[in-house]
Amino acid sequence: MNVSTGAGRLRSRASLATLALAIALISGPSYAAPSEPDPQGDQSIENIRGELDDLYREAEVATEAYNTADEKAAKQEKRLTSLREGLARTESRVDDLHDLAGAAARTQYRGGNLAATGIELLLGDHPDQALNEASQARQALRSLVNVSETQQTARMELSRQTDTAAKQLRELKSSRADKAEAKQKIEGKIAEAERIEAGLEKEQALKLAQLEKEEAQAAKSRWTGPDAGGGTSTGTGSGGGGAKASGAAAQAVGFAMAQIGKPYVWGAVGPSSYDCSGLTSAAWAAAGHPIPRTSQTQWQGVTRVTLASAQPGDLIIYYSDATHVGMYIGGGQIVHAPRPGRTVTTAPAAEMPILGVVRPGV
Template structure:
């Protein structure tokens, strides 16, 4: 090899290496190592819990709104069906009376009854009886016509009621469709909440569970109704956790609700395999032989209200200012309720949520 050529090659290699090193040292944009995103970032456990509670509260509000719209539409459908049946009967009755009145009139004016009456007047031995029979026939015809006219009036009124009911049902179905659309949007929020929970690390999950226990303990200390400061509860225990068995329908309702513990919350469900909050309370009281309104808002509006200090097992505690959650009081400052999606029917401190008031079914 030529020495001159070898020197040039060596110098070339050194130059190339130096250039590469210089390029490497030139400052440029930096890129983070790709990693899985942390959906919660630096949020505290309290913030996570508040976010979850907010999402599930929105879901429950939408649930009760849809349930109410669905119940109203279902009742209207039954009413409209009944009105249509009544209208059909009225129309048949009017047609029958109309035919009967027409036949009677044709018979008389064609010389039937009236012709026979004339012959009796001229040739008969008892003209007074013939006149009396003719008068009765005319009176019967007039009565038949009057009844027919009355039935026609009733039919017209029933027809108007049916038309009005049909219009109301169309409006209620429209409202139900709106609420169903809102329900679908809320299902997305439920999925978000479930995604947040499933994405929590083990330590975060442990801390969240611990926080919920602390909140429950705090709620027990806040209870000012019957059983304040009392001990534990059991199925059918009386006020104050004294162990007094709830009697009658209230006892049956409590027993039914407690027997559902462990079954999943499903919004819009009324059993027997799953429930939402008002689905549980309405099913429990129906099982006790005292049907109550379906939704928590209707239960708050339609049932007898009692003071918090007078709460007894079987009473319903309504929560939040919009009456969108309900639980059944079981004594000792505890309720049984269907809490929210992702959870099952369980017991909880009665003061664990913002109390609106107490209502008592069966009175």
């Protein structure tokens, strides 16, 4: 074997080996690249449920802010319309008084100077005529003074109404801005929650539904109000101490129960959809006892009662910020509009942290 030829073959093989190694380093390892991480893959069902609850909770808080701003804006628009009507009437009155002041001034001018008229009374040939003219002049002067004072008062009122209307307009714009901000937040939170739910695998969705059932069952044992441990009542069923709903309360419960199956829509007050306070306010309005629109104003403005004395038709207010409400129907159950993606339904009254109970119609 030729030594030079062998050495050349060795160098050739070494070059090929070096080239192969370089290709391998450039290409990277031969195994497949990992796929995009599953957003729910490393989370337990309990964590997913907690995340969804937090998102829908934040959406509900924003819904209360939206409803508050919406109600405030509606009142401000009504007030502003009334102010503008009053402003127009006052402006017309000022114009009329201006014309009247001109007429009074012209009448005084025609009546002449009061001092000169007095001399005519003493020295003139026609004292009766002079007396009549003096009387007209004095009356015209008094009218002019009265008109001037009334005109000044009207102008002050016009200025006050103008300032009030301007302030009301600023407040209306602020309420509309608050409403738009809350709307944007609601839609963002709901979209995020829906994205998570849409990304669940079938098995995860089944586990989540099962977890919700188990938590609802556990909530029944936490109920410490009337009928604790009792069965679910109907719309006019038992309440505190087995009492039956009657009168307006029975009508309110009947209305709310008739809405079961209708979708939750934030900001809605019926008749085809509701949010939580939209349902309770519509129910009591149908019973002839209108109550405030939002759960927070229902908590603030409706008579409070103890949990132990809760009766069908009473409203149970939830969370420390009073941002959810349901109607007690007896048997430790409520009827309520729960959250986006759900429909009006019944649920254990202790399913959420209870703030207190209010009783409309008293």
